Amino acid sequence: MNTNRDNRNKSNKNNIKNIMDELDIIKTIFSNIKYTGNAVKSIGDDCAVFKLGNQYLTITTDMMFKSTHFPEILTPFQIGMRVITANVSDIAAMCAKPLGIVVSMGFDYPKKAFIEELIRGMDFIAKEYECPIVGGDTNKSKELTLCGTAFGITDNPVYRENGEIGDDIVITNNIGRVYCGFKILEMKNKGIINKNTFKNLLNEYPSIVKKLTEPKARVKEGVAINKYITSCCDISDGLGKDLKYMGNFEISSKKLLNAVPKDVVEFCTKFDLNPVDVALNSGEEWELLFTTKRYNNVEEELSKLGTKSIKIGKIIDNGCYIDGNTFKFGGYVHRWSK
Template sequence: MNELEIINLISKNLTYKGNAIKSIGDDCAVFKINNTYLVITTDMMFKSTHFPDILTPFQIGGRLITANVSDIAAMCAKPLGIVVSIGISKEYANKKFIDELSKGLNFMAEKYKCPVVGGDTNKSNELTLCGTAFGLTDNPIYRRAEVGDDICITNDLGRVFCALKMIEMRDNGIINKNQFNKLMEKYPNIMKKLCEPEARVEEGILMNELVNSCCDISDGLAKDLFYIGGFEIYSEDLLKAVPEDVLEFCEEFNINPIEAVLNSGEEFELLFTTKKYLKVKEILKKTDTKVIKIGKVIEDGKYLDGNIFKFGGYIHRW
């Protein structure tokens, strides 16, 4: 089975929704409280699948906060707080690791103004981190695009794909450790995007009233685009989202840069649709954030350059 099949099966059985106005199927669950909305999300990470060995304990803690807060940003909401549960294996049950991990949690929590306010610790066979973040907004933005919307992303994509490709080549013996270290030095921004990603919180809040739908790019554009509905995107525009270092890396290792853009997960940029593209572009200048238009929302079908678009990105399989 894959994770989508598992989620669909679980969703069929979770028929009781209580007072939730949005439950499974978006970046956050949503509850209305008086005249505002509480948004809630959770994200779980394991050592074997989420923490490459180049990450420091500080960066591991920071990535957990960013991944959770990014879902709050995808609702164009303001973070309020987060609780963190930690399953600690024998390998990591030492003062140095826990001290640095918790400092990383705190550093990113302070950056997003999203304090860690509690959680749980337990013994585990594998290092496991789970965050549950919550935020507030007067206007939650769902994955609910309108036909005719422009499809846009913030900043650029592809660096995480390239960073993981470096690690994959090292682990498969295509490059040795010395060559890997030289690549890390040659492409520092590629490695930084993997090790120290940032959630687009301020951007989400600023464009709240200007967009019709939004999600964060966590599993790769080729998967996250399917939340929109019908779409037509164009390679020419996708190439505008490729930074120079990714183009250089792709040329060096004979990789199609479009593949890198479409399949780069845990970027935590925002994918959104709007009929006010120029206004969004102007308002996000306040954060030095680029806005790149990559296509249009259409009534039916999913296309890249007129050809049927294939589902991609990252998905857990068993």
């Protein structure tokens, strides 16, 4: 009997058990920070909020690494777009108007052509969001690392958890395409499909590829519905996780399927996937998830922007359910392992 090896195995198992995931780390940070100064809203929402006269300043930050955040099919231009969009989406989730962003960049072996395209992508989408890049930092890193910090302004910040009983739960546009895009990459990387099939799928599902590679923050939508909603967040880690911010709710899979586009349904049929599960676990969609008592006003304002609004359920007094069954939260959580 190899006692030393058995002891090492037990030690490794204990070490793995002791490694925290993203939610554990956030709880630990939150419980140990006591000083919040004059912040109106501190840790625990899409943005921190400070009152400035009759306005509110919203601040957010988002960090991305090449190995975990940038799908291999992204161009340097699209990577640049992505880091700006991820940060600005948090500003949109507070229904605020972006003011500007600073971006810190870590490079392993920087090449001029790559950096030029990266910055052009940042600048291109920053102009669309009316959120200028106004500073940042550069440093050496083991892999490409991009960290943005964005600022916004509003006279009415909308928080994640202010929904009230009877409110409709609504999402913008559609969800599910990003999940399918990652599924195509996963099948290729695992050898389930060959390179030709991979290329054919990218050509067959252009809207899926577009949503994966060039998602958009819903800035104009957030500003437009600010006065008509009670709570809001962006769908970044998947609806199945982000719904937890809504409090107690009942959602309908039938209504949720109204937010699943035809190409996603076709993809699910082709690869034997459940479209409801796909909709619940599709992260980095950056659509808005919100609650409202004034759906007709919301629908009218969003339609002016060419944006759809889909009701998927309601806030209730107790419990979390889908089709009357207890809801099992899903979505994406960053985890660490040995």
